[in-house]
Amino acid sequence: MSRFRLIKAVLGPLLRLFFRPRVEGAEHIPGTGPVILAGNHLTFIDSLILPLVTGRQVFFIGKDSYVTGRSPKGRLMAWFFTGVGMIPVDRDGGRGGVAALMTGRRVLERGDVFGIYPEGTRSPDGRLYRGRTGIARLTLMTGAPVVPFAMIGTDRVQPGGRGLPRVRRGERITVRFGTPLEFGRYEGMDRDRYVLRAVTDEVMTEVMRLSGQEYVDMYATKARAA
Template identity: 80%
Template sequence: MERIPGSGPVILAGNHVTFIDSLFLALLVKRQVFFIGKDEYVTGKGLKGRLMAWFFGASGMIPVDRDGGHGGVAALMTGRRVLDEGNIFAIYPEGTRSPDGRLYRGRTGVARLALMTGAPVVPFAMVGTDKVQPSGKGLPRIAPVTVRFGEQLDFSRYEGMDRDRYVLRAVTDEVMSTG
């Protein structure tokens, strides 16, 4: 936990295995953690829809419409706004939940955010959340969960290079290999 700065913008970048990963992260980190989620989580009707909207909003989720070709851009701009306000933004570089628990190649969104904002990246690895909420199961179970935070990564050496695809790939690969 001491690897997460007490103030200022920071990107938390980690693996994503189950639906509840973001909830565990929000409960562990002392500062408010913001992350994006499907807008369908907060657009439901009736009491259940209102409860879900309240719960996800309170846990730091910012709804983003990921349909169409602009979902990734909307997610990055949301992350940039959160970071520009000096907050913590959590991102899963793989872009979606891992279907089998293995770590896959990261997408370059984490690198774009780090280079656009100058925010440091703290990689993390979550282990055990798949036992708490196995795929296809509704209710969570009690099981041990471990979250490991890596050393803070500073990519200021690449300032102004946020459009260079080779730099974006190198930064992303470094984040993915240190979580």
């Protein structure tokens, strides 16, 4: 049994027991071939829940600091995060964005599922912020369809993205997937900034529709800094 299947077999029942996740539209995720899952990002546990509620393993970018610890706790974190599909990348350097983009491209070119949060960071206040165009470049470079998704309620289970998730009576998490988006009409235009923005905005419009969040036409990093 692979590490991913082992982790899913252990944590999946616990997730269902404590948080009773409602999964809607999972049939929209293709059973084979490359696909990008693009959604909102409310709290840290989003990246733990997403792989556990999908039929296919989801690979995603994570901070390399999550897997570099040498203590017993650090080694356990590294085993867990890489097991569920996290690919560590140094995102703080000047070339971090390029490294993340190329990593996603490799995942898709081998026919796997790549998960991405176009906002680039967690929402500072529960609203949906402007998407960064890396998602557009990925789908145009690889031809992979984009399945938008929405996390609903995870910020109430783990407010602020810190500490252990809270088990609260009557609280439920919903993961909602939309129909795949295809952008073949823009083939060969992955360097056109107007096309990249149009594709990104189309994806974010679908995420907004699925999540019901208020949209803010500002990058989340700028809002967080302010």
